Amino acid sequence: MILNAATAAARMASAPMMDWTDRHCRYLHRLMSRRVLLYTEMVTAPAILHGDRDRLLAFDPAEHPVALQLGGSDPHELARATRIAADYGYDEINLNIGCPSDRVQSGCFGAVLMEQPDLVADCAAAMIAASPVEVTVKCRIGVDEQEPREVLPRFLETVSGAGIDRFAIHARKAWLQGLSPKQNRDVPPLDYPLVHEMKQVFAHLHLSLNGGVTSLDEVQNHLAAGMDGVMVGRAAYHDPAAILLAADQVIFGEPPSGRCAEQVVHLMLPYIERHLASGGKLGQVTRHMLGLFAGRPGARGWRQVISEAAHRPGAGPEVVEAALSEVMAHAA
Template identity: 70%
Template sequence: MMDWTDRHCRYFHRLMSAKALLYTEMVTAPAIVRGDHARLLAHDAREHPLALQLGGSDPDELAAAVRIATEFGYDEYNLNCGCPSDRVQSGTFGAVLMKDPGRVAECVAAMRDVSPVDVTVKCRIGVDEQEPEEVLPEFIARVVAAGVERISIHARKAWLQGLSPKENRDIPPLDYPLVYEMKALFPHLHISINGGVMSLDEVTAHLEQGMDGVMVGRAAYHAPADVLLGADQAVYGAEGSAKTAEDVVLEMLPYIEAHLESGGRLHQITRHMLGLFTGRPGARGWRRVLSEQGTRDGASVATVREALGRVTG
């Protein structure tokens, strides 16, 4: 979700679910330690509960990144061991870490030593020629021994050689039963399942299979109403009716106005809102107005209201 789940996206998603745990896009530990950490880590307090997803493979550097991030008040630090992008591989972190569970254990132990909140891991079931049934239990056992109590498992292998990052999201087959087996093998570990989950009904189906949580990425971005609206009621037992997509647009307007007044551009926010009305009459008009007019000078909340009129008019 790099370049997708930025702070504007997360604020938008938070309006749809008050309770779902949101994750930042992956931020590398070196960028935090040696770069503009204030820009990378700043977020709106209303985004919480919020996890910072970190990329890295050096225990000391990851610990330093967590120390810096602590002042920003994140609710969780998540070490990414699942991203297959070329940029990640070249830095020896992400999915390639599935080949080195010992290093992952060192990393999370160092992070836990300085973190006031949970340190968690996101991983694949294996990479390249690994046999998931063999390597995944060992990988989990090593990180659990290092103190990890929560893990999210993308139920596909990652082919680091031969497939693009996009292909790695679709071509390797899903193996949900293997993730269910990990829950049986590690009953006290909080396990969330990830990969191929497209709707709130699928979320609840995985929970009924014994999963402790479900991580949803692309579907929550491209059709957020289908996943997030109603999640508080269906998953967390919240009372009352879910918001409508129209409610969310109107609630976004003050945030958008504040962003524009601070010198921001409309499309920096509305690019994350294009899929809100997916599957509904007028969705194409909504997307067209925001896409064509949202990047223009002077684009404002009036542009959003015009786009909303294409759906509700």
């Protein structure tokens, strides 16, 4: 397989997460890793067709390599949305077949589509025909009463037959009946061996594993077991310094950047100033920075200052600088 920019970066990715991986989060994460593939939160095809496209799709060029995740179940709508999104310059377009939220089920897309692999194949084929960049799929191992060892191989075979070469597999079932979206991230047991087995069965496909990965050591273990890539979700968000600052060196074999969390804060200040100058609010950016010093002395003061002051009228970079002083005081 010839590796394009997104596929090469998919050796490690920061997973798409609703209400979390917006453009501000991605800019922060890119300051911490040059190589990790970044994903948007899911955007529905109808929202792109009928909503504020710039608000939904615009991103900073510094975010590359960056992938857009689309949600939908209508091949024609997805094709139109893909054409529109491609003009914004994304490195990859990803189809969500994994989200278990109520609003996703009511719209007949997300994880519920694990029950309709032929429809997913039609959607994928339409997106591929409309896209100048690679189209990929993120899925679960199954839903509700499905038997993953029966369902997942058929799903991969059917959808790859439509031209999809790269899948990210969340190694949990989605229970659409009886569990909340939050519970679906924790309650269904992880089945890493099944995902590893799929890589052996479908050796020609690029398969990434997602779900429950909390450290770079775990990323390395899954890669050593034969996976082509690993997605890290909540750990990369809540403790980004531990996951992202060393990723280029540990996972991609590049020289260390030498950056620390304190330097990342300073690098965020010009971005924050631009955001405020364009009419944005400080809290829209700083809510993604709360975990920067997780586990370090001064982390509580950092979080407290930002949480209490970032949403006040007129709040600006001085709030971030004051919060950083809490960390520096403990480092002295």
